[in-house]
Amino acid sequence: MLCQRCGERSATVHVTRIVNGVKTELHLCHACAEASEVGLFAQSPFSIHNLLGGLLHPPAGGGRPQAELRCPACGTTYEEFARTSFLGCEECYTAFAPQLEPLLRRIQGADRHRGKRPAAPGARGRTTASRPADGAAAARAERPGAGERLAELRRQLDEAVRQEEYERAARLRDAIKALEAETRAGKGAG
Amino acid sequence: MSLERLLRSEGGAWLTASGPAADVVVSSRIRLARNLRRHPFPPRLTPAEARRVVEEVRAALGTLRLGPSGPLELVELQALEPLERQVLVERHLVSPQHAASELPAAVAVDETESVSLMVNEEEHLRLQALAPGLQLHAAWEEADRLDDGLAERLDFAYDERLGYLTTCPTNTGTGMRASAMMHLPALVHSNQAGELVSTLARVGVVVRGIYGEGSKAHGNLFQVSNQITLGRSESEIVESLEAVVRQLVERERGARELLYREHRTELQDRVGRAYGILTHAYAISSEEALALLSTLRLGVDLQLVPQVRPEVCNELMMAVGAASVQYREGRLLEPAERDVRRAAMIRERLASRQAPRGEA
Ligand SMILES: [Zn+2]
Ligand SMILES: [Zn+2]
Numbered sequence: 001m002l003c004q005r006c007g008e009r010s011a012t013v014h015v016t017r018i019v020n021g022v023k024t025e026l027h028l029c030h031a032c033a034e035a036s037e038v039g040l041f042a043q044s045p046f047s048i049h050n051l052l053g054g055l056l057h058p059p060a061g062g063g064r065p066q067a068e069l070r071c072p073a074c075g076t077t078y079e080e081f082a083r084t085s086f087l088g089c090e091e092c093y094t095a096f097a098p099q100l101e102p103l104l105r106r107i108q109g110a111d112r113h114r115g116k117r118p119a120a121p122g123a124r125g126r127t128t129a130s131r132p133a134d135g136a137a138a139a140r141a142e143r144p145g146a147g148e149r150l151a152e153l154r155r156q157l158d159e160a161v162r163q164e165e166y167e168r169a170a171r172l173r174d175a176i177k178a179l180e181a182e183t184r185a186g187k188g189a190g
Numbered sequence: 191m192s193l194e195r196l197l198r199s200e201g202g203a204w205l206t207a208s209g210p211a212a213d214v215v216v217s218s219r220i221r222l223a224r225n226l227r228r229h230p231f232p233p234r235l236t237p238a239e240a241r242r243v244v245e246e247v248r249a250a251l252g253t254l255r256l257g258p259s260g261p262l263e264l265v266e267l268q269a270l271e272p273l274e275r276q277v278l279v280e281r282h283l284v285s286p287q288h289a290a291s292e293l294p295a296a297v298a299v300d301e302t303e304s305v306s307l308m309v310n311e312e313e314h315l316r317l318q319a320l321a322p323g324l325q326l327h328a329a330w331e332e333a334d335r336l337d338d339g340l341a342e343r344l345d346f347a348y349d350e351r352l353g354y355l356t357t358c359p360t361n362t363g364t365g366m367r368a369s370a371m372m373h374l375p376a377l378v379h380s381n382q383a384g385e386l387v388s389t390l391a392r393v394g395v396v397v398r399g400i401y402g403e404g405s406k407a408h409g410n411l412f413q414v415s416n417q418i419t420l421g422r423s424e425s426e427i428v429e430s431l432e433a434v435v436r437q438l439v440e441r442e443r444g445a446r447e448l449l450y451r452e453h454r455t456e457l458q459d460r461v462g463r464a465y466g467i468l469t470h471a472y473a474i475s476s477e478e479a480l481a482l483l484s485t486l487r488l489g490v491d492l493q494l495v496p497q498v499r500p501e502v503c504n505e506l507m508m509a510v511g512a513a514s515v516q517y518r519e520g521r522l523l524e525p526a527e528r529d530v531r532r533a534a535m536i537r538e539r540l541a542s543r544q545a546p547r548g549e550a
Contacts, residue, residue, distance in 0.1 A: 090347035110421020113353025115364035119338035
């Protein structure tokens with residue numbers, strides 16, 4: 001698709017905007033996107049938020065009214081998030097999960113973390129005295145290995161699928177299922 | 191390190207050492223966004239909750255030892271004068287939004303300014319590691335170690351599926367922004383910079399001017415960083431950015447060689463004039479100073495100005511900002527007076543034949 005503004009370069013920035021319930025789509029090349037302030041790569045720290053705002057607005061007329069969507073933990077509404085592109089707390093990720101997942105795929109090109117996880121809190125022992133008792137942290141401390149192994153297996157699975165090694169992918173999928181079941185069982189017992 | 195010493199020093203040790211590809215890459219930086227569990231993210235913090243976040247971080251830092259770089263000392267922004275905060279902004283230790291924060295917020299820095307931490311900026315924590323030249327891997331290891339040390343003492347908001355949970359979904363996952371500060375005078379001179387910015391954007395690499403807007407970056411200094419934080423491991427992000435930076439280094443060197451071969455007289459003339467003005471001006475704006483320092487730095491890298499060391503150009507580029515100049519004088523100055531003091535400082539630094547820095 002060619003850029004709607006210059007008609008020369010291919011469009012790489014796609015912005016959907018809803019103004020008064022009317023949906024408009026904009027397809028621009030990076031140069032034009034930058035020039036028109038909608039680019040992800042424009043200078044202003046706010047322009048990325050403007051762009052997110054464009055992506056975040058609920059589709060016109062579809063589904064339940066988004067204003068009702070509210071994080072029970074911090075009170076942030078989806079509408080506020082759409083306006084500011086700021087989530088209010090970690091629980092917002094759960095409250096807005098159905099909306100966030102496609103958004104993350106769109107802005108990040110992925111919806112699964114493949115990087116590090118918090119350091120295995122083996123050294124926590126040293127500091128527990130100064131910390132309030134924390135059941136959740138203790139529970140996480142008991143299964144650092146499983147999480148790490150899962151992340152690695154999922155990563156290998158993605159790779160296997162990409163390389164079209166389906167036999168290996170199937171084996172990995174089984175291993176992941178087994179490990180997930182094991183982790184769930186461990187949690188239930190704990 | 192005391193705040194006084196931090197503000198008085200001429201910039202971090204990372205500025206003065208020379209690293210790999212230091213002729214083009216001033217510094218490498220890794221930033222990690224982290225948030226604490228059971229506290230709302232900064233945009234929703236009340237002053238009391240923001241204070242609790244600062245105190246939790248202070249307590250964690252109190253027991254954290256990072257080795258050679260020493261402990262991180264926490265400084266609360268509310269305790270600083272506006273001018274002092276502005277100096278920290280010019281030194282890239284806090285962001286402009288952070289400096290303007292009305293909530294309790296803080297910055298923590300180690301002795302060498304190679305590791306630092308912003309508290310209650312857009313995220314509860316933004317860890318930062320800096321290394322001179324092109325050393326993204328080294329900076330990542332440094333940031334990784336600080337992150338591990340903090341994770342043993344603080345409970346980070348983390349999800350098995352989405353990784354580190356952040357205020358802005360553009361940070362979710364690794365929460366990592368890797369970047370290189372690059373000096374690209376020859377690419378700008380040959381009008382290739384604008385095209386590169388749009389080409390790189392297509393592969394998820396963001397290029398921003400460090401001073402000024404867009405491609406009109408004063409001092410020809412650019413920040414080149416990754417856009418994507420989710421779905422790739424930290425090492426993958428570092429590696430792919432490093433590959434891009436290496437290519438940019440080669441392009442810049444090629445453009446410099448061409449300048450040197452085909453336009454040597456013009457180049458020598460420009461470098462000589464820049465040196466002449468910088469060593470003899472009695473009033474100079476920060477914009478003009480940055481432009482001339484960039485040209486001088488190019489001349490230094492091409493060995494046209496043997497009497498100037500490259501790190502002096504780096505230091506001066508960080509020191510010519512309005513707040514830094516005023517802080518050095520210990521008071522607010524009218525713009526005209528500021529330009530006079532700035533020119534005096536530059537003359538002095540270039541005339542001293544670069545005596546060892548950091549008298550503080
Ligand atoms: Zn276009
Ligand atoms: Zn929430």
